[in-house]
Amino acid sequence: MSAGALILLGVPALAVWLISIYNQLVAFRNQVANAFAQIDVQLKRRHDLIPNLIEVARRYMSFERETLEAVIAARTKAASARTAASGSPSDPNAIASLSAAEGALSGSLGRLFAVAENYPDLKANEQMAQLSEELTSTENKVAFARQAFNDAVMKLNTAVASFPAVLFSGAFGFKVAGTLALFENPADREPVSVRF
Amino acid sequence: MPEASASCATSHWQARAPSAREDFFAAIARHRRAAWRITALCVVSYAVLGLVVAVLMAPLLYGVLGLALDAANLLTSTPDLLGLAGQAFLSPATSDTPHSLWVALLAALPGVALVAIAARTLTRAFERSPMFRSDAPIGRPADPTRLAETRMRNVIEEMAIAAAIPAPQVRFMDGSVNAAVFGSGVGQATILIGARMGDCLTRAQLQAVAGHLVSSIANGDVLIGMRAALALSAFSLAGRMAASFTNRAVFASTLRLARALVAPTTANLGVIIAQLSDPLGTLDPPAGTVETASERAAKQGATDSRLTWRQWVLMPLMGPLILSGLLAGISNALLLAPLMSVMWRQRKYMADATAVRLIGDPDALDEALTRVGGAGALLRLAPCAAHLCIVDPAATRGIFGDSFIPIFPPPALRHQALVRMGATERSSAGARSAPAWLLNIIYLLLSLILGPFLLAMMMSAAMASMATSCVFTLMPISILHHFLR
Numbered sequence: 001m002s003a004g005a006l007i008l009l010g011v012p013a014l015a016v017w018l019i020s021i022y023n024q025l026v027a028f029r030n031q032v033a034n035a036f037a038q039i040d041v042q043l044k045r046r047h048d049l050i051p052n053l054i055e056v057a058r059r060y061m062s063f064e065r066e067t068l069e070a071v072i073a074a075r076t077k078a079a080s081a082r083t084a085a086s087g088s089p090s091d092p093n094a095i096a097s098l099s100a101a102e103g104a105l106s107g108s109l110g111r112l113f114a115v116a117e118n119y120p121d122l123k124a125n126e127q128m129a130q131l132s133e134e135l136t137s138t139e140n141k142v143a144f145a146r147q148a149f150n151d152a153v154m155k156l157n158t159a160v161a162s163f164p165a166v167l168f169s170g171a172f173g174f175k176v177a178g179t180l181a182l183f184e185n186p187a188d189r190e191p192v193s194v195r196f
Numbered sequence: 197m198p199e200a201s202a203s204c205a206t207s208h209w210q211a212r213a214p215s216a217r218e219d220f221f222a223a224i225a226r227h228r229r230a231a232w233r234i235t236a237l238c239v240v241s242y243a244v245l246g247l248v249v250a251v252l253m254a255p256l257l258y259g260v261l262g263l264a265l266d267a268a269n270l271l272t273s274t275p276d277l278l279g280l281a282g283q284a285f286l287s288p289a290t291s292d293t294p295h296s297l298w299v300a301l302l303a304a305l306p307g308v309a310l311v312a313i314a315a316r317t318l319t320r321a322f323e324r325s326p327m328f329r330s331d332a333p334i335g336r337p338a339d340p341t342r343l344a345e346t347r348m349r350n351v352i353e354e355m356a357i358a359a360a361i362p363a364p365q366v367r368f369m370d371g372s373v374n375a376a377v378f379g380s381g382v383g384q385a386t387i388l389i390g391a392r393m394g395d396c397l398t399r400a401q402l403q404a405v406a407g408h409l410v411s412s413i414a415n416g417d418v419l420i421g422m423r424a425a426l427a428l429s430a431f432s433l434a435g436r437m438a439a440s441f442t443n444r445a446v447f448a449s450t451l452r453l454a455r456a457l458v459a460p461t462t463a464n465l466g467v468i469i470a471q472l473s474d475p476l477g478t479l480d481p482p483a484g485t486v487e488t489a490s491e492r493a494a495k496q497g498a499t500d501s502r503l504t505w506r507q508w509v510l511m512p513l514m515g516p517l518i519l520s521g522l523l524a525g526i527s528n529a530l531l532l533a534p535l536m537s538v539m540w541r542q543r544k545y546m547a548d549a550t551a552v553r554l555i556g557d558p559d560a561l562d563e564a565l566t567r568v569g570g571a572g573a574l575l576r577l578a579p580c581a582a583h584l585c586i587v588d589p590a591a592t593r594g595i596f597g598d599s600f601i602p603i604f605p606p607p608a609l610r611h612q613a614l615v616r617m618g619a620t621e622r623s624s625a626g627a628r629s630a631p632a633w634l635l636n637i638i639y640l641l642l643s644l645i646l647g648p649f650l651l652a653m654m655m656s657a658a659m660a661s662m663a664t665s666c667v668f669t670l671m672p673i674s675i676l677h678h679f680l681r
Contacts, residue, residue, distance in 0.1 A: 137354060148357075
């Protein structure tokens with residue numbers, strides 16, 4: 001077989017191979033976006049539930065203004081981090097900011113529920129119980145959806161860093177995405193101090 | 197917890213070493229392999245039985261077709277099918293004679309076609325049953341004012357996200373403590389929950405129950421369960437044919453079903469659904485259907501064994517129908533229902549293992565199963581759907597009632613399977629059940645004993661059917677053929 005024939009067969013074959021790799025990278029990036037969209041829906045629902053929760057809690061916890069305001073502030077930060085992340089779910093910095101903001105929100109909510117233990121009337125309130133249940137369920141849904149998101153991110157990252165995609169993925173705008181670590185309060189990551 | 201009881205509870209418990217604990221992925225794969233092996237065996241059994249029944253029906257079907265051609269011959273010239281068949285069977289064997297296997301297959305063709313049409317109609321009817329329809333489900337939707345129901349609906353949605361399937365419909369049934377899943381596939385599944393479940397289980401336990409139910413959907417148990425129920429119901433109905441000529445109520449019921457199968461109108465599909473839902477139960481016509489005079493008479497004299505003139509007219513059906521029914525009934529009780537039970541048990545274990553994978557808490561599932569079982573596990577369902585519950589609804593006699601192997605795994609075995617995946621061992625879980633290898637040996641021995649017995653039974657039934665067919669089917673057909681040609 002002559003060199004010309006080899007080139008005639010080889011070049012289209014190479015082009016098809018590269019196109020298939022590119023298409024695979026696009027598919028993985030879309031999977032990440034889709035998985036994040038599932039989380040985004042639940043996070044939005046979580047953020048929407050919090051004002052209702054605060055409204056109910058305010059009726060019974062008028063002396064805990066600081067705790068309630070901390071939750072509202074954390075919710076506002078988390079909502080803006082969510083908006084930024086939903087624009088670019090493959091951006092590791094946006095995802096890291098979202099993780100941190102959601103972690104801070106979880107921490108402030110945890111404090112709110114801890115303080116709420118001192119208010120039996122609030123604990124017995126039916127609306128509060130319903131809202132707590134919805135919040136718990138939404139957080140569980142986010143936690144389960146996060147597994148799918150992280151799986152999709154792992155696939156994308158493996159594909160982007162694998163040879164030969166690593167040679168041209170950067171040029172086409174494919175970057176390594178960041179995994180989510182939602183609802184983890186940064187304080188929980190501190191080493192446990194054991195005293196005897 | 198008081199100190200004494202706490203020490204009692206902990207004294208029996210020993211943490212399993214990681215090496216001794218079964219990985220739930222391995223457990224799922226093991227149960228899936230076992231379930232598919234048994235499913236394949238069931239499919240082969242049904243195919244063989246269907247073929248045998250079709251062969252038994254062949255003389256009758258060819259006779260009817262031949263007589264129809266004879267009658268048509270009075271108006272225009274038609275081939276003499278019965279004459280040709282008679283010559284083929286009575287002529288001495290030569291090298292040109294087709295192989296007996298081909299003759300048997302050719303003879304079975306109309307029967308196979310009839311069985312296939314009946315199976316299609318039965319499947320259609322079953323799919324339209326309220327139990328398997330997503331657009332007309334039983335039960336009621338969740339009451340948003342009841343926190344327990346909202347919680348149950350929420351945990352099912354959570355588990356659906358975890359299993360990456362669309363959230364199933366959730367319906368509630370008052371006064372029950374059990375849950376079942378049915379439908380026709382992943383996208384059309386419905387979960388029916390006893391409304392008292394939310395009151396007696398914690399959120400973690402509810403999550404475990406939801407994990408089991410959603411796993412059943414994700415693993416395809418919904419469709420397999422429906423097919424198993426359909427196959428068993430169909431064979432139970434076929435088995436009931438054996439009593440058609442000695443019990444008037446059964447005769448009327450069989451006739452009603454045959455009419456519905458021939459003309460599957462909307463009303464007749466209701467008749468089929470009612471009979472399929474409870475093939476071993478009441479023989480009364482379903483509510484809303486008009487009872488004919490013969491059915492009323494049949495009901496009045498249900499225990500009367502004297503034959504009416506209609507039964508005498510239908511006597512040519514006796515050989516094929518009664519013996520097919522007898523064969524189907526015996527095979528159903530001795531072979532198919534036990535096989536299905538073993539298969540279904542594996543699916544239950546697999547759903548348990550998948551639930552543990554989803555929730556990561558075998559203890560919650562173990563406690564939930566114990567509590568539901570302890571509360572009576574009541575859920576008012578048709579017998580054809582009893583096996584779709586999470587815990588055996590003892591009050592409902594399911595279509596697996598004839599099987600000598602119970603359809604649900606014993607609670608102690610289920611507990612042991614969960615303990616292997618890391619659940620806490622309970623001293624109150626009952627006596628340790630026989631190990632799996634011992635059960636396998638018992639099943640093998642039973643198969644070795646029952647297999648030849650069943651084979652002999654099939655051959656005897658085939659011979660008896662031929663003899664009966666000669667007297668009640670072929671003889672009257674030959675006489676009629678003689679007069680018509």
